[in-house]
Amino acid sequence: MFVSWATGLSGKVVDQVFFYILAVSVFLLALITFLMVYFVIRFRKKRNPQATDIRENIWLEIIWTIVPTLIVLAMFYYGLTGFHFLKKAPVEAMKVKVTARQWSWLFEYENGIKSIELRIPIGKPVKLFLTSQDVIHGFYAPAFRIKQDVVPGMTTTLWFQATEVGTFDVLCTQYCGLQHAIMMTKIVVVPSEEFHQWYQKGREEMEAIKGKPRGAQLFQEKGCIACHSLDGTPRVGPTLKGFLGKTVIVITDGEERSIEADDDYLRRSILEPNTDVVKGFPPIMPKEKMADEEIHELINYIKGLK
Numbered sequence: 001m002f003v004s005w006a007t008g009l010s011g012k013v014v015d016q017v018f019f020y021i022l023a024v025s026v027f028l029l030a031l032i033t034f035l036m037v038y039f040v041i042r043f044r045k046k047r048n049p050q051a052t053d054i055r056e057n058i059w060l061e062i063i064w065t066i067v068p069t070l071i072v073l074a075m076f077y078y079g080l081t082g083f084h085f086l087k088k089a090p091v092e093a094m095k096v097k098v099t100a101r102q103w104s105w106l107f108e109y110e111n112g113i114k115s116i117e118l119r120i121p122i123g124k125p126v127k128l129f130l131t132s133q134d135v136i137h138g139f140y141a142p143a144f145r146i147k148q149d150v151v152p153g154m155t156t157t158l159w160f161q162a163t164e165v166g167t168f169d170v171l172c173t174q175y176c177g178l179q180h181a182i183m184m185t186k187i188v189v190v191p192s193e194e195f196h197q198w199y200q201k202g203r204e205e206m207e208a209i210k211g212k213p214r215g216a217q218l219f220q221e222k223g224c225i226a227c228h229s230l231d232g233t234p235r236v237g238p239t240l241k242g243f244l245g246k247t248v249i250v251i252t253d254g255e256e257r258s259i260e261a262d263d264d265y266l267r268r269s270i271l272e273p274n275t276d277v278v279k280g281f282p283p284i285m286p287k288e289k290m291a292d293e294e295i296h297e298l299i300n301y302i303k304g305l306k
Ligand SMILES: [Cu+2]
Pocket: 100, 103, 136, 137, 138, 172, 173, 174, 175, 176, 180, 183
């Protein structure tokens, strides 16, 4: 699943350096092995009872000093220019804020849209500003050959540019707790036109929320909307349409039990999201620090979603 051919500009740059070093290594391995076997046969004792004492061959020495030096310097050159390329994002890059938390990713665009998948247009450089809400995570997109530690209290950056439409895996490379293994998401590369429609639609939804009650705004600001739909479609989490008052099956410490989704349950789910997880959904909801007042507003809003 995670083995993929390189894609994007970064993928090409990294693979070029990698295959150059691999080719030199394979060539030298073959050459040295061949010479070893050849010398063993050619200069065996039966054919050369008397060992020859060869001293100094200035040209041989010059060649075996200069050629390896050039090969190694070329590795350094390609490595360094590749590294510079990967580190320097073009100024026109689209900026996306990435928040890692146990155990999911949240992407926030410049216009305020929040998403749990990284949707980007083809052919445009994207610069990620990564930070963590809790422990150290690692953002890794193998197909693009990009990887960066995500550390609490600091912002790290990463950039890449997609060259083909498609869906590519993102995973966490730091063991960050119990559900580390399911801390995965996707980079979805779409044609520019499709991206702009999505981006615009998100913008309009954001605008529409502005005039709404505080609860609705919190629902957007805190990123709840990325996982919980309001129209009945299940996403990563259950839809909140008509959720309040429903009887739901939850998993508590590995045991199934049936409870009523009341105010208390919602409050608990916001503060300690992974104690009673609705059956069929992964236990990946991040903890949110919220004031009592805010929780109250949020619950009131969810109540209204009939
Ligand atoms: Cu992680």
